[in-house]
Amino acid sequence: MCLLFFARLQVLIEVPYVLIQASAYALITYSMIGFEWTAAKFFWFLFVLYFSLISFTFYGMMMVALTPNSQLAQIVASFFYALFNLFSGFLIPKPVSFSLWQSSIPFAPNCCHALKSKALVFPSVDLELFF
């Protein structure tokens, strides 16, 4: 049996199945939570839910396919589940303003020296602006 065909079928079968799951879940939870009753918001809810559910289904399938046995798949997958939860932006909100330049300061000694010397020469300059 062609492996690529088999793998693609395994992906395709999840598409309608997860749609049914997501629709049932969305109908029940959306009405119970009490969000605004507009079609647009409901379908956004369903959309986000559907693609989250299906990407986690595919994520699990991917981990099983990438690792030699189910024990290893579980260990690797749950390692990333913990990271996903920690970095989802709920437990620790993401900063609103962020620039690449800011993050590069700790790794750029020259930049730090430049800022320090600037602080010595111009003590009134507010360095919090830079950090």
Next chain:
Amino acid sequence: MIPPWWIWYYWICPVAWTLYGLIVSQFGDITTTVLVVGTGENPAVKDYVNTFFGYKHSFLGVVAGVLVGWAVFFAIIFVFAIKFLNFQRR
């Protein structure tokens, strides 16, 4: 706040995009005010969501695209892992 040197992980975290999509599609355009516990401030819901979580309603389209992208990305890796790694062969 997530430290700046870890923010790259926020952007490659699938759950972060789920939360962004859910919260910004439901609360990102609501203009009624909310009382923020502890501060006594009274901002509009959409402004609170923006200042506390950093979610912008104008970013919803991008979030939708990325959510689809994650599903496609995992599915493609799955298909190629089955094809080339052969762990699942009987």
